[in-house]
Amino acid sequence: MAILQTHNLSKHFGGVHALDRLSIQLKPGQITGIIGPNGSGKSTLVNVLTGIYPSDSGAVILGGEQLKTIRSPEVRDYGLTRTFQEVRLFEQIPALDNILVALTERGVFRALFERHKILHQTRAREILERVGLWEKRRALARELSYGQRKLLEIGRALAMDPKIILFDEPYAGLFPEMMKQVNGILRELRTQGLAIALIEHNMDLIRELADHVIVLDGGELLAEGPPAEVLARREVIEAYLGE
Amino acid sequence: MEIFTQLALNSLIAGATYSLVALGFNLVFGTTRFLNMGHGAVASVGGYMVLALARNGHLPFTVSVFLAVLAAGLLGWLIDRLVYAPLRTRRASSSVLVITSLGVLIVLQSLLAIIFTSQFWTLAAPSVWFATVFSIGSGNITGLQLTLILASVLIFSGGWLVLRFSDFGKQVRAVGDDEEVARIIGVPSERVIGGTVFWGSAVAGLAGVLVGLDTGVYPTMGLLLLLSAATASIIGGLGSVTGALLGAYLLGFVENFGIWFIPSGWKTAISFGVLVIFLLFRPHGILNKEK
Ligand SMILES: Nc1ncnc2c1ncn2[C@@H]1O[C@H](COP(=O)(O)OP(=O)(O)OP(=O)(O)O)[C@@H](O)[C@H]1O
Ligand SMILES: [Mg+2]
Numbered sequence: 001m002a003i004l005q006t007h008n009l010s011k012h013f014g015g016v017h018a019l020d021r022l023s024i025q026l027k028p029g030q031i032t033g034i035i036g037p038n039g040s041g042k043s044t045l046v047n048v049l050t051g052i053y054p055s056d057s058g059a060v061i062l063g064g065e066q067l068k069t070i071r072s073p074e075v076r077d078y079g080l081t082r083t084f085q086e087v088r089l090f091e092q093i094p095a096l097d098n099i100l101v102a103l104t105e106r107g108v109f110r111a112l113f114e115r116h117k118i119l120h121q122t123r124a125r126e127i128l129e130r131v132g133l134w135e136k137r138r139a140l141a142r143e144l145s146y147g148q149r150k151l152l153e154i155g156r157a158l159a160m161d162p163k164i165i166l167f168d169e170p171y172a173g174l175f176p177e178m179m180k181q182v183n184g185i186l187r188e189l190r191t192q193g194l195a196i197a198l199i200e201h202n203m204d205l206i207r208e209l210a211d212h213v214i215v216l217d218g219g220e221l222l223a224e225g226p227p228a229e230v231l232a233r234r235e236v237i238e239a240y241l242g243e
Numbered sequence: 244m245e246i247f248t249q250l251a252l253n254s255l256i257a258g259a260t261y262s263l264v265a266l267g268f269n270l271v272f273g274t275t276r277f278l279n280m281g282h283g284a285v286a287s288v289g290g291y292m293v294l295a296l297a298r299n300g301h302l303p304f305t306v307s308v309f310l311a312v313l314a315a316g317l318l319g320w321l322i323d324r325l326v327y328a329p330l331r332t333r334r335a336s337s338s339v340l341v342i343t344s345l346g347v348l349i350v351l352q353s354l355l356a357i358i359f360t361s362q363f364w365t366l367a368a369p370s371v372w373f374a375t376v377f378s379i380g381s382g383n384i385t386g387l388q389l390t391l392i393l394a395s396v397l398i399f400s401g402g403w404l405v406l407r408f409s410d411f412g413k414q415v416r417a418v419g420d421d422e423e424v425a426r427i428i429g430v431p432s433e434r435v436i437g438g439t440v441f442w443g444s445a446v447a448g449l450a451g452v453l454v455g456l457d458t459g460v461y462p463t464m465g466l467l468l469l470l471s472a473a474t475a476s477i478i479g480g481l482g483s484v485t486g487a488l489l490g491a492y493l494l495g496f497v498e499n500f501g502i503w504f505i506p507s508g509w510k511t512a513i514s515f516g517v518l519v520i521f522l523l524f525r526p527h528g529i530l531n532k533e534k
Contacts, residue, residue: 081428090420093413114410
């Protein structure tokens, strides 16, 4: 059932246990909310799953394979992608190119001699329209506003046509209008059967969107289950109040 | 005024030489963010290969040049694979890479000295055209020097077109902006870096050949080529191909017109003076925006 699973996954930075024997799973067609106080290991989980950091121990089960660690060049091959808590775009190229470069996977020689086909151009346009940035396609990424940058990063994730997307606080700092846009995209992706992880501090959003919630505290799994039930648990409320 | 034309021509010749070496230096900086000191030695290997193949190996001149350019490209690529790529995998800081590349420069220079002795060798240009002197106004320029300028113009136009319009160009800039993210989204970043290193090293090798034909080769020529290329790149804007071009020609002009006023022994001092002025007042170069 699960498309991605972690098994006793651990990662420490010096004395800090950012992930402590964490076992979770993501299912297709579901939005899994990941919550927890600041520093509880949410971003670290995404970073380890996308090969930014190697794990110390434990395993990741992805597409039926059990992996000790995931290396970043292989992330795409597993149909996996992500967004970053602090947006990371290709700043010196236009918005459209930020999408195009993620649209096709190609080697150096093909990239040198073969241009994107109409098919790709059309798909890039669809994506930019979906995130409301078609008008801005010629603007360099660094010239976009904060919210536009967040949306462009989401667009780049869509361009990879993934099966799993890990969103690290996609709503943070957005105006209501753009939040609605992100909302629509997440629902649509769920309908299409993608497995989605949503890291979010806003509990109203979690209640509204998540099918399943995972609570982290000090890198450990504190609780999990349906949002209404989990968010009412005493230890969860205390973990948040205690920060 | 008579000397003016000659100085302008000399400036163009110097600028063309610097630009060919600066191209690779800046391409490597653009994708990997480190100042590759070994690059100058790779350029000199181009010149020495022609010496070995054409002069000692009696291969036809054009074949030797072709092989020399290819060899320089492969050497640059090989050093990157064997030395810098493993360091990048271990997340070595850019200062570690710079020091390592300084080691590469010294090793290559020593190898050249061991194989070819530290003697100064001139490469024979077989074509009459290379030696033909053309007069432009009151200035003189040889066919070889014209070739050098032409090569610079063609290679930079081609490079600009590739970076601007091909999908490879997009990959290069994506890797330069954020190599880690590029990898995650499926850009084969190590191959992209390998490709730019090969390209830049091959062009540097060609510069080595042309300099060798114009003035000759000696083991430490790489250091001088490197210093000019690094200065040109910093002046023009690190990581930008247009910046390398602008910086190289600017440096060529300043050096050559500088000796109109100052004794020519000060030529190198002039270029470092310019470098210091830029580092103090516009450290990001002519083209780059301040971060
Ligand atoms: N690269 C790193 N080097 C050292 N420590 C790190 C690093 N990345 C994360 N940490 C530490 O690991 C712990 C978990 O951090 P992480 O960023 O995963 O938390 P988070 O749950 O995403 O918090 P937030 O809600 O603030 O984004 C923190 O104590 C943090 O300081
Ligand atoms: Mg975080």
